[in-house]
Amino acid sequence: MNKAFYKDLVLETSESVYEPREDSFLLAEQVEKHARGEVLDLGTGSGLQAILASRSGQVTNVLAVDVNEDALRNAENNLSNAKGVLHPVKFRKTDLFSMIGEKFDCIIFNPPYLPTNTDEKVSGELNKALDGGVDGRTVLRKFLKFFHMHLKKNGCLLLLSSSLNDNDWVQRELESKGFKVAVLSEQNIFFEKLVVFKAER
Numbered sequence: 370m371n372k373a374f375y376k377d378l379v380l381e382t383s384e385s386v387y388e389p390r391e392d393s394f395l396l397a398e399q400v401e402k403h404a405r406g407e408v409l410d411l412g413t414g415s416g417l418q419a420i421l422a423s424r425s426g427q428v429t430n431v432l433a434v435d436v437n438e439d440a441l442r443n444a445e446n447n448l449s450n451a452k453g454v455l456h457p458v459k460f461r462k463t464d465l466f467s468m469i470g471e472k473f474d475c476i477i478f479n480p481p482y483l484p485t486n487t488d489e490k491v492s493g494e495l496n497k498a499l500d501g502g503v504d505g506r507t508v509l510r511k512f513l514k515f516f517h518m519h520l521k522k523n524g525c526l527l528l529l530s531s532s533l534n535d536n537d538w539v540q541r542e543l544e545s546k547g548f549k550v551a552v553l554s555e556q557n558i559f560f561e562k563l564v565v566f567k568a569e570r
Contacts, residue, residue, distance in 0.1 A: 373415065380415040380447050385439045387414040391558050396479050396529045397421055399553045399565045403527055404428050406474025409519065411465070411512075412436075416444025416458075418477045424453045431458040434469065438462060465511055472521045479529040480509045506534045513542050525569045527553075532562040543568045 370381045373389040375397055382388045389397075393414075400418050405427040410419040412435055419433035435441050441460045448458055463469055516526060526548070530539045543550045548568040556563045 375417060377453075378417065378420060378447070378451060380417055382415050382443050383439050386437060386443050387440070389415050389417050391556065392479055392529050392531070392563050393417055395554055395556050395563050396477070396527065396565055399527055399567070400477055401425065403525065403553070403567060404475050404477065405525075406521075407471070408432070408475045408477065409469070409471075409473040410434070411476060411478045412480065413444045413460075414440050414479075416447045418479070419444060419458050420448055420451045420454065422475075422477070423448070423456045423458050424451075426455065428456050428475075430456050432461060432469075432471070432473075433458055434461045434463045436462065436464045465508070466515050466519060469519060472519050472524070474521050474524045475527065476516055476520060476524070477527045478512060478516075480512060506538075509534060509539070513546070517546055517548075520570075522570070525567055528566045528568065530564045530566055532564075533560075536562065536564045539564075540566065 371388045373380045400421045404422040408422045408431045410433040413419050413433035419431050422428050422431045530536045540550050551567045553565045553567050
């Protein structure tokens with residue numbers, strides 16, 4: 370098992386699950402500040418965002434979902450080892466919104482955004498957490514098509530984006546759907562610029 374650390378949390382992940390790193394931690398800082406009400410953690414991976422949301426006094430409950438069953442097991446184990454959990458977390462297997470009928474006050478998403486050609490894919494389930502298609506936007510396009518249907522009237526989206534899939538394009542897409550978009554945080558690392566967007570109607 371791999372181990373990652375965020376503040377007091379120890380997050381264990383198997384080889385088939387995305388190990389939390391800079392993008393995860395940048396998003397985590399904003400989840401702690403802005404998650405509220407009924408929360409959906411889409412693509413929960415290690416469960417980091419779901420755990421942080423469940424420890425917030427502004428949150429009532431959390432649904433953590435992933436297409437990878439190993440991720441759900443890892444997330445559930447990490448939750449059971451976490452201290453300070455205030456609210457229930459449910460886990461569900463789904464590919465984006467295919468098994469989700471509910472609406473939420475807050476949706477959290479760190480999508481697979483690496484531009485990936487066929488010969489660059491990694492083997493196994495881990496590829497689903499990394500592979501953004503040729504332009505890095507394949508999963509993001511599907512998400513942007515449907516996410517607003519799962520937000521309550523005054524709900525918000527906390528979205529991690531990367532210059533690898535064009536942060537300006539992401540902001541324009543959100544604004545074209547009638548959302549007010551704010552940049553909550555930015556970080557330059559290696560070959561990319563990471564951004565956390567908050568989108569509200």
